[in-house]
Amino acid sequence: MDTIVYLDHAATSWPKPPEVMEAMRLAMEEAAANPGRGSHRMAVKASRVLYETRKSLAQLFGVNNPNDIALTTNTTEALNLALKGYLRQGDHVIATMIEHNSVRRPLEYLRRTRGVEVDYIPVDEEGRLDMHRMKEAFRRNTRMVVCSHSSNLLGSILPVAEIGELAKRHGAVLLVDAAQSAGMLDIRVQEMNISLLAFPGHKGLLGPQGTGGLYIAPDVELEPLLHGGTGSQSESIDQPSVRPDRYEAGTPNTIGYAGLQAGIKKVLELTPSAIYHHEWELTQYVMEAMLHLRGVRVLGPRLGEARTGIVAMTSDRLGASELAFRLDREYGIAVRSGYHCTPLGHMAAGTEQTGAVRASVGYSTTKEDVDRLIMAMSEIHG
Known part of the structure; x- marks a missing residue:
């Protein structure tokens, strides 16, 4: 090149950091079996890769239970899981004008198919959010506030902690799109009243493409986006009730998550x-x-x-x-x-x-x- x-x-x-590529190489050699689908040593190693990745993510974001983090293929999947899994007919959502299409398109889909009501709060040309307009936008049926932590166009940073406090006061959950902030801004989900945090592995966390995740607060329940095999509760016709299996159907990108864990370690080190x-x-x-x-x-x-x-x-x-x-x-x-x-x-x-x-x-x-x-x-x- x-x-x-x-x-x-x-x-x-x-x-990517050399440690990321080395971790992926080792995982391909030693942990390339299906995690959670067997008791042989390679399957156990694969399961360990996923759990250690969750532990590193929990450390980074101030999450108490690593199993409250569902691993996804990217931020877009995580946002779709959060939005489609939480919002119901007639709910009202407050979003902002700096949202990525990964938020806006699912919201507009839910507006058409479930009658979800959506307000987009203005920002000025520098990306500053009109907090007065946001405060006035809450209704009796406001169930969620969703916002990008940082604009992928303007680089502006939204006051997530203030928005989280506002949402909590009105009984709404806060979903944060951390595509441009994970690994670059300090994020503490409990202190900032974040109920749902969607993040990519391939940007600021320095991992490979095809990785990401969604933090789901313990008191939040979502309908799964995907249904299928998980290796747990296989005798049931329903998706497992336990986390994170409930939200992780199918064979995961174990090799990618090995790289992601190495990337997160680099971020924590720096x-x-x-x-x-x-x-x-x-x-x-x-x-x-x-x-x-x-x-x-x-x-x-x-x-x-x-x-x-x-x-x-x-x-x-x-x-x-x-x-x-x-x-x-x-x-x-x-x-x-x-x-x-x-x-x-x-x-x-x-x-x-x-x-x-x-x-x-x-x-x-x-x-x-x-x-x-x-x-x-x-x-x-x-």
Whole structure:
């Protein structure tokens, strides 16, 4: 592969730590049997991989019982499990304008098929949530609040603890989409009153694609999204009642979860706060440089304010797709262009007609990497 400056960590982190690849190799050699489906040594090792992954996730998110974490293939599956498994006919949901389609599309499906009512609370062009509007949106039938912890377009960070307290006061559960925050922001589910936490394995947790999960508070019951074999309560025609088996039908991605556990260990070693600080400093450095380029607009929070490792921008000289294409082909820089699966976020930013180019950094991104981006953008807009 030609040398690449990888600035697409908000989609998938890369490169993975060597420990992740080694853990996956070892699991393929020693634990590649079906977990929970046999008593032989390889099956037992496979079960141990899954349990140790849950333990590491519980440590990261402040979860008391690792079995309250259902392992999924990605955040999208976790969100679908939470939304479709909890909401019933006539329920009301409060969401926000920065939601990813992984939240919005299931909600709109439930609106059509179950009569679920949905309100999307506005954010301003910098991604700040209108908390006054949110407080006014609660109804007698409000059963859930769902929000992205951080916008995948703007990088803005929502006040999840404040939202959680508000939801608790009104007897609603809080579902948090942690696609852009898990591993980068400190998350403590009990302290923040989070009842449901959906997260990916392949982004800030540094694991492989095809991994993720959903924390389900002990007092929350969901209808399973999938029904099938689990290796437990096999004599019953119904899905098992015990966690996590109730929510994990079928053969899991044991090899992937071995890699995820190694990724989480790396995050715990570095600490999310240190990773956030590293990424924040890089975003500030890029933003400051972009603000001096004529015709470039940087989206999201202003310089000096909190944000995750995302810098999305527009150019009055090139469309988003052409700009991303040139950065890739002429400079070897990988970024993301388009609408980033968040049309409401683009409406808030005023970019629904143009889309945007998103550069996103990770724990392994260096100053030299972002210097390459700054140089390229300077040449293109010189």
